Amino acid sequence: MDTRTDTPHPAEHDKPDPLRIERLCIERGLKMTGQRRLIARVLSEAMDHPDVEELYRRALALDARVSIATVYRTVRLLEEKGILERHDFGGGRARYEATDHGHHYHLIDIETGKVIEFADEQHEALAKAIAARLGFQLVGHRLELFGRKASPEGAGGPGRRTPRRRGGDGA
Amino acid sequence: MDTRTDTPHPAEHDKPDPLRIERLCIERGLKMTGQRRLIARVLSEAMDHPDVEELYRRALALDARVSIATVYRTVRLLEEKGILERHDFGGGRARYEATDHGHHYHLIDIETGKVIEFADEQHEALAKAIAARLGFQLVGHRLELFGRKASPEGAGGPGRRTPRRRGGDGA
DNA sequence: TTAGCTGCAAAACGTTTGCTTCCCG
DNA sequence: CGGGAAGCAAACGTTTTGCAGCTAA
Numbered sequence: 187m188d189t190r191t192d193t194p195h196p197a198e199h200d201k202p203d204p205l206r207i208e209r210l211c212i213e214r215g216l217k218m219t220g221q222r223r224l225i226a227r228v229l230s231e232a233m234d235h236p237d238v239e240e241l242y243r244r245a246l247a248l249d250a251r252v253s254i255a256t257v258y259r260t261v262r263l264l265e266e267k268g269i270l271e272r273h274d275f276g277g278g279r280a281r282y283e284a285t286d287h288g289h290h291y292h293l294i295d296i297e298t299g300k301v302i303e304f305a306d307e308q309h310e311a312l313a314k315a316i317a318a319r320l321g322f323q324l325v326g327h328r329l330e331l332f333g334r335k336a337s338p339e340g341a342g343g344p345g346r347r348t349p350r351r352r353g354g355d356g357a
Numbered sequence: 358m359d360t361r362t363d364t365p366h367p368a369e370h371d372k373p374d375p376l377r378i379e380r381l382c383i384e385r386g387l388k389m390t391g392q393r394r395l396i397a398r399v400l401s402e403a404m405d406h407p408d409v410e411e412l413y414r415r416a417l418a419l420d421a422r423v424s425i426a427t428v429y430r431t432v433r434l435l436e437e438k439g440i441l442e443r444h445d446f447g448g449g450r451a452r453y454e455a456t457d458h459g460h461h462y463h464l465i466d467i468e469t470g471k472v473i474e475f476a477d478e479q480h481e482a483l484a485k486a487i488a489a490r491l492g493f494q495l496v497g498h499r500l501e502l503f504g505r506k507a508s509p510e511g512a513g514g515p516g517r518r519t520p521r522r523r524g525g526d527g528a
Numbered sequence: 529t530t531a532g533c534t535g536c537a538a539a540a541c542g543t544t545t546g547c548t549t550c551c552c553g
Numbered sequence: 554c555g556g557g558a559a560g561c562a563a564a565c566g567t568t569t570t571g572c573a574g575c576t577a578a
Contacts, residue, residue: 217551217558219551219552219558220551220552220559237542238543252560255545255559255560255562256560258543280543293487293488293491304487306483306487312479312480313502316464316477316502317464317504322464322502322506323507324503325503326503327502328500328501329499329500331484332498333493333495335493336492336494388531388576388578390532390576391577409568422534423535424534424535424536425568426534426536426568426570427534429567429568430569433568433569449566451567451568530577531577531578532575532577534576535572535574536573537570537572539569539570540567541566541567541568543567544563544565544566545562545565546563547561549559551557552555553554553555553556
């Protein structure tokens with residue numbers, strides 16, 4: 187099997203600009219308040235997949251004049267505007283990431299909770315083909331891999347495939 | 358692209374035995390109480406992907422002596438024992454299905470909420486290969502397609518890719 | 529006999545919302 | 554100025570849990 191279309195870490199770099207998200211907000215005609223700007227900045231700087239509580243924590247660290255309700259409202263708004271993507275990696279809370287660094291999927295390290303991003307055109311095509319074969323037009327899809335670091339010898343107990351609580355990336 | 362390993366409806370048939378799940382419970386040494394047996398029967402007969410509330414409703418119809426807390430506890434227990442699989446198809450509630458009818462994936466009709474099952478060996482292999490390439494041993498994975506019935510002409514508005522509330526299959 | 533299950537009601541959890549005040553455009 | 558946004562706290566819907574009594578093994 188050939189999977190050479192993989193890119194180990196499609197993002198992992200494009201976050202320097204702290205105004206990235208704010209610009210997108212303005213583009214879509216959103217009113218930019220102080221807290222909106224603040225949250226946008228936190229999101230622009232996030233390299234991981236934080237949940238709302240974590241975003242709130244990071245925002246607070248920069249400026250105490252935010253409430254968690256506003257974070258919830260903003261995050262929901264930005265998702266509706268297509269600026270953010272919401273994920274459920276298992277753990278009870280939704281986790282967010284900016285959509286502006288390309289389509290990709292996630293591999294969750296079940297040992298550490300760390301999330302690794304990857305892209306795969308082959309999978310993309312396969313998903314579309316399967317949907318078509320079932321008589322559907324593909325509108326969206328979700329692919330998540332759960333794995334553990336491959337060590338030459340198969341040691342260690344099994345462990346959950348979908349952890350119910352707490353991860354290690356971004357939250 | 359060749360996806361001929363698809364099977365439109367891998368299950369769709371193997372549910373006649375109302376004691377299927379109960380047997381699995383006994384195999385794993387679970388104490389079989391009346392309500393456990395009841396819930397096991399409801400699960401054995403389910404051809405869909407019911408949520409807890411729906412399971413509760415179906416159980417109640419057969420015998421009023423169950424509480425929803427017990428359904429929650431049982432469903433969690435059976436998931437831990439590997440007898441049930443929990444899914445989040447978007448909609449706020451977890452949905453369950455027995456694991457004993459083969460590995461398969463789901464396509465959710467975003468218009469109706471109906472869930473269609475399918476298998477695909479090619480995807481299976483691809484997932485494993487991607488994980489390996491990233492240096493991981495694949496422990497589990499999730500693939501969900503969201504689509505709408507393909508009509509020759511592209512009518513109708515876009516609609517959510519991941520509905521936040523209410524589905525139409527099993528709940 | 530007793531480890532483990534059940535029911536009930538209360539609590540926990542993440543998330544949303546009503547209302548009033550505030551502020552961007 | 555006017556309409557949307559923020560803060561607070563209360564409400565929400567799903568799921569878990571403490572406790573007292575029950576039951577399968």
